[in-house]
Amino acid sequence: MTHKIPPLEDHKFDLDFLSKDSKPIAHLKKTYKIIIADDDEDIHTLTELLLKDFVFEDEGLFFIHTYSADETIRNMDRHPDAAVILLDVVMEEMDSGLKVIDYIRKVQKNRLIRIVLRTGQPGYAPEENLIRDYDINDYKLKTELTKQKMYTTLYACLRSYRDLMHIERNKSSLEELVKISGDLFKKKSLIDFLESIFIQISIFQKYTLHLMPNSKIEKNGLIFTANGIILIGIGKFKIYETHLIDEIKGLIGIEDVLHELPETNKNVIYLKKGLLFYNKGISSLRDYVYIELDKERYDKALIELLINNYALALENYQLNELLVKSHEDVIFTLTETIERHSNETSNHVKRVSVFMKLLAKHYDVPESEWDLLRISSVLHDIGKIGIPDSILKKPGKLSYQEFEIIKTHTEIGYRILGTNNHPIFEKAADIAYYHHEKFDGTGYPLGLSGTNIPLYARMMAIIDVFDALVSKRCYKEAIPIDEVFKIMRSESGKHFDPILLGLFLNEKEAIIKVLEEYVD
Known part of the structure; x- marks a missing residue:
């Protein structure tokens, strides 16, 4: 018409x-x-x-x-x-x-x-x-x-x-911000934390009302301490890790800004080429985050809301790291003391912890468990604290009765660790109790076999025996590593889980590196 x-x-x-x-x-x-x-x-x-x-x-x-x-x-x-x-x-x-x-x-x-x-x-x-x-x-x-x-x-x-x-965009951005806030406190590392900032900050770009932005954000940022030491860098700042912030030409003078922060009563400062923020909580734990970006491309109010949430998350991360580090220091000090008391070196527990994390990485163990496993594994022989010195330090072969007594260290360790429901101690209790079980069912204390033995205990069985064979003890000399590998392989399917054993022995180069780093 x-x-x-x-x-x-x-x-x-x-x-x-x-x-x-x-x-x-x-x-x-x-x-x-x-x-x-x-x-x-x-x-x-x-x-x-x-x-x-x-x-x-x-x-x-x-x-x-x-x-x-x-x-x-x-x-x-x-x-x-x-x-x-x-x-x-x-x-x-x-x-x-x-x-x-x-x-x-x-x-x-x-x-x-x-x-x-x-x-x-x-x-x-x-x-x-x-x-x-x-x-x-x-x-x-x-x-x-x-x-x-x-x-x-x-x-x-x-x-x-x-x-x-x-x-509509403010509504969507605020909804996204709520989702982000729930995920912030799940970050497991500083690099994970820094990477996530760039993923989320892209949501708050300014763009024309009818066209989505078609330009990608360049990920250039870093986290540094109050002393100016760069902890983590991504993008063009990656090469500056462990350097001082003043060594970066474009950021020279940034420390002058840091001195002004307490007076501004702000924890987000806009610089010439980006923004700087930090947590305002515990100054002794304070780290600074620098993000390089074009300030004109972003909604300032939403960015500041996002960054304030990240500042809280950063403080939470730092406090959690401090708590984990404190736990780790106490646990390692305790176990090193016990090992020295039983005529073994403190490096034994250090090697064990590194080997456990190495094996965890090559097996189907979630990354979130690696460090928990590394720490909890050093408590595997804590039960030895309840074994008489006359048996524990005996240079010769143990009698049947003495061996029966020393076997009780698994139960003693479980009783000590089993009363604490912290993830570190829960894992440590199982490792302490079951790490002398054998894959063919001839171990102790319960004679479990195969996959009925908890995974982490099967891992510890391999690592504990391996380190004992390559190390000097009061009752024996160290055995050369190639011979130890032969001994271990001969016990595949008998003493050891064959799949786990294969994964561990395949890492010979990494194993030798650990042995060289933590020499008795």
């Missing part, structure tokens, strides 16, 4: 610039997508002609032309970020435009696009009924198709669209 085009105002227009695929105004970097849905070619031409110089907040228009309800619906699926649709009521059918409205609002659930319904037959589609019954934003007669009317309509629609997009 065609419609009579209203007379143009007293303007002279050059129609040669128009084409099917219109181009945005050359000097404008961004454009709003405008869908013109009408079955009259002249309406398309005139609408685009009237709006050819239209600019809203330094952004132009990009026109998408459709001529039927089906074509319009297909283009709505292709361009869900369209800002405005100028929609004819009557196209291939009398209610084509109304079907498009229902699709946009009810099927697509697109509440953001502004719908301007246009008609040349107001009697068929009364304005009052359409405004009341359909979720549209404006209603225009085609007789109102003038430059002034079009500009007024587009300004109103785009302002509304802009404000709705701001609300």
Whole structure:
């Protein structure tokens, strides 16, 4: 159906610039997508002609032309970020435009696009009924198709669209921030912590209201101590790990900023090329995070909210690290004392702990368990504290009765460790109790076999025997490593879990490195 085009105002227009695929105004970097849905070619031409110089907040228009309800619906699926649709009521059918409205609002659930319904037959589609019954934003007669009317309509629609997009993006950003906050305290390392900042900070980029950002964030950042020592770096700062912050040319003078922080009462400071933040809690644990970014690309309020959460998470991480380190120091001191008392060196427990983590990495042990296992493994012989020195330090072979007594160290160790429900001690209790079980069922204290023996105890069985064979004891000399490997392989499936044993012995180079580092 065609419609009579209203007379143009007293303007002279050059129609040669128009084409099917219109181009945005050359000097404008961004454009709003405008869908013109009408079955009259002249309406398309005139609408685009009237709006050819239209600019809203330094952004132009990009026109998408459709001529039927089906074509319009297909283009709505292709361009869900369209800002405005100028929609004819009557196209291939009398209610084509109304079907498009229902699709946009009810099927697509697109509440953001502004719908301007246009008609040349107001009697068929009364304005009052359409405004009341359909979720549209404006209603225009085609007789109102003038430059002034079009500009007024587009300004109103785009302002509304802009404000709705701001609300929607702020809502989405805040929802994302809530999700992020729940994950922050799960970070297990400083590099994991730093990497996550860049993943999350991208959410809060500023971008045009209708186009998602197409540029990637460069990950350049670092964490350094109050003394200026760089702990972790990513991107171009990776090479500066363990260096001083003042060695980085672009960051020279950053320590001057640190002295000013207490006076500003802020924990987020914007620098020339990025931002700096830190936790404001315990100064003795304070670390600083520098993130390189283009400040103009981000919503400052949301970034500061995100960074404040990260500052809390950083403090939580530091306190947790301090607690773990304290536990580790106490445990290693205790076990080293016990080993020395039983005429074994303190390096035995250090080697055992490193070997356990090495084996855990090559087996199906979650990474989150590696360090817990490393620490808990050193308590495997804590039960020896309950064995008389006359037996524990005996240089010769033990009698049957003496061996029966020394076997009780597994039960003593379990009783000591089993009363504490901390993950370190729970694992240590099982390792202490079961690490003398053998894969073929001939071990003690319960004679368990195969996979009935807890995994970590099967791992310890391999490592404890290996270290005993390669080390000098009061009752024997150290055995050369190649011979030890032969002995261990001969016990595959007997004393040791064959799969775990194979994984451990395959790491010969790493094993030798540990033995060289922790020499008795």
